[in-house]
Amino acid sequence: DKSFEGRCALVTGATSGIGRATAERLLAGGAKVVAAGRRTDRLEGLAAGHEGRVYPLTLDVTDAKAVATLPAALPKGFAPDILVNNAGLALGLGGADEADLDQWDRMIDTNIRGLVHVTRAFLPQLKALPRADVVNIGSIAGTYPYPGGNVYGGTKAFVRQFSLNLRADLLGSKVRVACVEPGMADTEFSSVRFSGDERKAAKVYEGVEALTGEDIAEVIANLLALPPHVVVNRVEVMPVQQASGPLSVSRG
Ligand code: NDP
Ligand code: 8X3
Secondary structure (H helix, E strand, O other), X not given: OOOOOOOEEEEEOOOXXXXXXXXXXXXXXXXXXXXEEOOHHHHHHHHHOOOOOEEEEEOOOOOHHHHHOHHHHOOOOOOOOEEEEOOOOOOOOOOOOOOOHXXXXXXHHHHHHXXXXXXXXXXXXXXXXXXXXXXXXXXXXXXXXXXXOHHHHHHHHHHHHHHHHHHHHHEOEOEEEXXXXXXXXXXXXXXXXXXXXXXXXXXXXXXXXXXXXXXXXHHHHHHHHOOOOOOOOEEEEOOOOOOOOOOOOOOO
């Protein structure tokens, strides 16, 4: 499968889960990858397995200055024509009245501000290309509310609407924008959400054949492989063992 030969993808959050699997999937398809994240050792591990085709980029997407100067700082041969805005996180699952404001800020800074800054930094060069893609990772949590989803779901609703609005602004260019909205995926997501409490994290996936990072990577690869005049605006993906629940009523 060489369908991505000649293409270069910048994947944020490539150290784990969906981002790591997406980087590997695109590499398997012949693409080059700028693999970005904060954990440099993991990026170097990825680069070591793909001689010359991975540029490991230590990057915190909340570092506005580093993001703004990024396009000019990338080495020759690694100018991306695919941007996968995947870096993101949920922190906590408590009610809104007792939530930690620092956790809320970190989600907003990463999932919204970080994603917007990376996108803004690369859009001018993407827009000038004969073919380019932006893939934003939203979530079903951005559409379907659940208790404790408060700000996390809000950030993902932002990602969905920002993606649709990008399409409106980019009309007339060759840039496709897709918002991929996964349901339950067994990655480091819950471990991060529960601050490293692995038992609590494992419980989320107990008895469920959850999505994997590889499943979402395959969806992304399929979107990217569509003919260049075809764009899927949004795609919701769930494990078969997950579905929406009924609306709830508190009777007094
Ligand atoms: P993981 O925790 O496994 O991966 C998250 C990735 O984001 C890591 O590579 C991490 O890298 C990176 N990241 C987090 N903060 C930053 C930052 N400030 N700067 C750069 N990179 C950052 O979780 P997932 O793979 O599941 O999550 C990927 C995306 O998918 C997220 O946007 C998440 O919201 C979304 N999602 C996840 C679902 C799930 O159930 N797992 C479902 C729906 C959406 P590092 O720590 O090295 O910086
Ligand atoms: C992650 C999906 O439903 O666990 O975005 O919040 S969910």
